[in-house]
Amino acid sequence: MxxxxxxxxxxxxxxxxxxxxxxxxxxxxxxxxxxxxxxxxxxxxxxxxxxxxxxxDAKTVKNRLHLDLRPDDQEAEVERLVDMGARPAEVGQHEDAGWVVLADPEGNEFCVLSSST
Missing domain, CATH: 3.10.180.10 (2,3-Dihydroxybiphenyl 1,2-Dioxygenase, domain 1)
Incomplete structure (x- = not known):
């Protein structure tokens, strides 16, 4: 099992x-x-x-594991999370990626994926 x-x-x-x-x-x-x-x-x-x-100790490098979130409305969810204290994060993602990378208040990166189709 x-x-x-x-x-x-x-x-x-x-x-x-x-x-x-x-x-x-x-x-x-x-x-x-x-x-x-x-x-x-x-x-x-x-x-x-x-x-x-x-x-x-504080986080110092990019996460090796992160969470992906899939909201109904990506733009609204990114705005909500940023209003809560998340911030945009740059991890080398492409400009036209279907996700937005954010970091939580301690700097842990996570992705907000585009809405399900």
Whole structure:
């Protein structure tokens, strides 16, 4: 039997703050919070989740793994996320790419894909 995907672990300078940002961005909620970690999921029993853990140093290079989000309206979603504190990120993407690269408040890149067709 193959393994089940439980969560993605995110290193964070401020796990509680970053978890709350991503929970709002994704429509998730906090399902576990301790001084050492904060986990968010769509629902308490829904996998996968995002687990935010503290690290002492800031992010310094491009992520090797990132999330892709596919909204109903790419332009509106990019605007909403930027209003929440995301910022445009340059990772070498082509100007005519079908996605927009943003970074969360701690600099973790993610993509907002074009709307489904």
């Amino acid at each position: 193959p393994s089940r995907w439980e969560q993605v672990v995110v290193d964070a300078e401020d796990p509680a703050r970053l978890a709350r940002w991503w929970a709002e961005a994704l429509g998730f909620r906090i399902v576990k919070e301790t001084p050492d970690e904060v986990e968010i999921r769509r629902g308490p029993d829904e996998l996968p989740g995002l687990l935010f853990v503290p690290v002492p």
